[in-house]
Amino acid sequence: MKSKLSNQFLRSFLVIFLLTILDTVLAFVLLSYASSLISDSLAKNQYPASAIIKEDYSQIDASSVIERGGGVQVVDREYRVVFSGGIDTIGKNELTAQEFTRFLTESRSKPYHYDIIYQPEGEFWLIVTFPTSLRLDFSLVHNKEAATGDFIRSGLVLTFVVLVFVLILALFTYIYSKITAAGITVPLKKLRDGTRLLREGDYSARVDLRLKNEFAELQDTFNDMAARIEQEISLRKKSEEDRRRLILDISHDLKNPMSSIQGYVELIMNKEDMTAQKRNEYLEIILSNSIRANKLLTELFELSQMDSPEFSLKLERTDICEYIRQICAELVPVLESQGFEYQFDISEESVFVMLDADRFGRIIQNLANNAVRYNPTGTLISVRLTVQNNQVIIDFRDNGIGIPSHLKENIFNPFVRVDDSRNSKSGGSGLGLSIAKKIALAHAGDLTLCHGENAGSTFRITVPAI
Numbered sequence: 143m144k145s146k147l148s149n150q151f152l153r154s155f156l157v158i159f160l161l162t163i164l165d166t167v168l169a170f171v172l173l174s175y176a177s178s179l180i181s182d183s184l185a186k187n188q189y190p191a192s193a194i195i196k197e198d199y200s201q202i203d204a205s206s207v208i209e210r211g212g213g214v215q216v217v218d219r220e221y222r223v224v225f226s227g228g229i230d231t232i233g234k235n236e237l238t239a240q241e242f243t244r245f246l247t248e249s250r251s252k253p254y255h256y257d258i259i260y261q262p263e264g265e266f267w268l269i270v271t272f273p274t275s276l277r278l279d280f281s282l283v284h285n286k287e288a289a290t291g292d293f294i295r296s297g298l299v300l301t302f303v304v305l306v307f308v309l310i311l312a313l314f315t316y317i318y319s320k321i322t323a324a325g326i327t328v329p330l331k332k333l334r335d336g337t338r339l340l341r342e343g344d345y346s347a348r349v350d351l352r353l354k355n356e357f358a359e360l361q362d363t364f365n366d367m368a369a370r371i372e373q374e375i376s377l378r379k380k381s382e383e384d385r386r387r388l389i390l391d392i393s394h395d396l397k398n399p400m401s402s403i404q405g406y407v408e409l410i411m412n413k414e415d416m417t418a419q420k421r422n423e424y425l426e427i428i429l430s431n432s433i434r435a436n437k438l439l440t441e442l443f444e445l446s447q448m449d450s451p452e453f454s455l456k457l458e459r460t461d462i463c464e465y466i467r468q469i470c471a472e473l474v475p476v477l478e479s480q481g482f483e484y485q486f487d488i489s490e491e492s493v494f495v496m497l498d499a500d501r502f503g504r505i506i507q508n509l510a511n512n513a514v515r516y517n518p519t520g521t522l523i524s525v526r527l528t529v530q531n532n533q534v535i536i537d538f539r540d541n542g543i544g545i546p547s548h549l550k551e552n553i554f555n556p557f558v559r560v561d562d563s564r565n566s567k568s569g570g571s572g573l574g575l576s577i578a579k580k581i582a583l584a585h586a587g588d589l590t591l592c593h594g595e596n597a598g599s600t601f602r603i604t605v606p607a608i
């Protein structure tokens with residue numbers, strides 16, 4: 143990619159290089175044409191020495207030259223300046239032969255235009271001077287009469303100068319094309335390398351171009367995209383891991399009751415001399431195991447139902463205070479019969495929320511079952527309902543054994559249990575809190591665990607008031 147772009151730039155700049163040479167030649171042609179166009183209108187050409195010269199220098203009228211900012215000097219054959227008007231670049235009244243010769247030979251290099259003619263009759267030189275406004279001393283002159291050696295030497299020098307000019311221009315063109323191409327190929331290469339890393343599975347790949355142009359925008363978009371992919375992949379990995387763990391947990395939890403049922407059924411079938419009492423004992427074990435397996439499957443079904451896209455709640459406008467009061471009243475006989483203390487603090491005012499009464503009841507039911515199941519007799523269970531910032535907050539609290547703080551978040555994941563031995567005794571599936579959380583989320587609310595170890599457990603249900 144780099145070489146292709148680089149060559150493309152080189153080709154483009156080569157065209158510019160040729161155009162520059164063409165333009166330079168054109169500029170010289172134009173310059174000489176323009177110069178010939180305006181030459182007639184220039185003061186130096188309007189007032190040449192030949193126009194004002196007379197046989198007798200005292201009759202020369204220099205006024206028009208002086209008016210136009212020029213100067214007129216007359217030098218006689220003794221090299222004395224016998225007349226001077228306007229600007230004077232000789233600067234002396236009397237010259238030596240050498241000084242006058244130097245003046246004549248050096249006149250071209252001065253910023254003045256001199257027109258000098260010699261009047262043989264009057265034996266004097268007339269010098270008309272005009273200051274040069276702008277002058278480019280360049281002309282290509284070829285004289286066939288010049289010595290052959292000179293022509294070759296001059297031709298070689300000229301060719302050398304032209305070659306150096308062309309070479310320098312070509313070198314600059316090459317360097318500039320490389321620099322310009324690098325401005326594009328370097329960031330492109332970095333972006334390409336980043337994309338390759340991403341393709342090869344390195345989702346932590348990021349690009350840092352240290353630029354502030356359009357490439358920087360591309361870099362930001364690339365980095366943003368890479369960050370999103372990285373996040374997606376890690377989420378996917380996590381959900382894949384969760385799914386794998388869930389299947390493992392399900393099969394593990396179903397295996398025990400199912401193999402127990404199978405074992406006892408085989409025992410009853412094979413032992414013909416079994417007493418009725420023993421058979422009943424085995425049948426009870428079979429029944430309790432099938433109840434356990436059935437409960438697990440029912441709860442799993444409920445959980446997966448809530449994950450399916452077809453799942454929807456039957457929401458109705460409900461006074462949540464009245465609703466919770468009713469549920470608490472239903473809990474009282476259970477709590478009393480099990481020897482639990484209780485305390486309810488529910489506002490007398492009506493607060494309305496959108497509720498699927500059956501499903502929402504499952505949250506309280508699960509929390510109450512857990513509180514009774516996992517805590518010792520005499521534990522205080524309290525329910526408190528408040529409204530804050532248009533949110534109904536129901537705190538379901540017990541001052542029992544509590545849940546370790548490291549399980550604060552995970553406790554809502556399926557099959558997470560604090561203590562498996564404690565749990566197997568109570569027959570919990572580890573799905574109750576997951577189901578309760580999903581129901582709360584489906585109501586645009588939440589279920590969180592506020593207090594952990596040693597302070598009992600406080601589960602907080604929130605649901606938006608309307």
Ligand code: ADP
Pocket residue numbers: 508512513516517540542543544545553558559560561565569570571572573574575576599
């Ligand atoms: P399970 O069906 O096992 O009760 P849950 O999801 O309802 O499943 O509860 C997960 C675990 O959290 C329980 O196994 C239990 O160890 C613990 N737990 C839940 N509620 C309480 C509580 N009020 N006090 C102490 N531990 C609790």
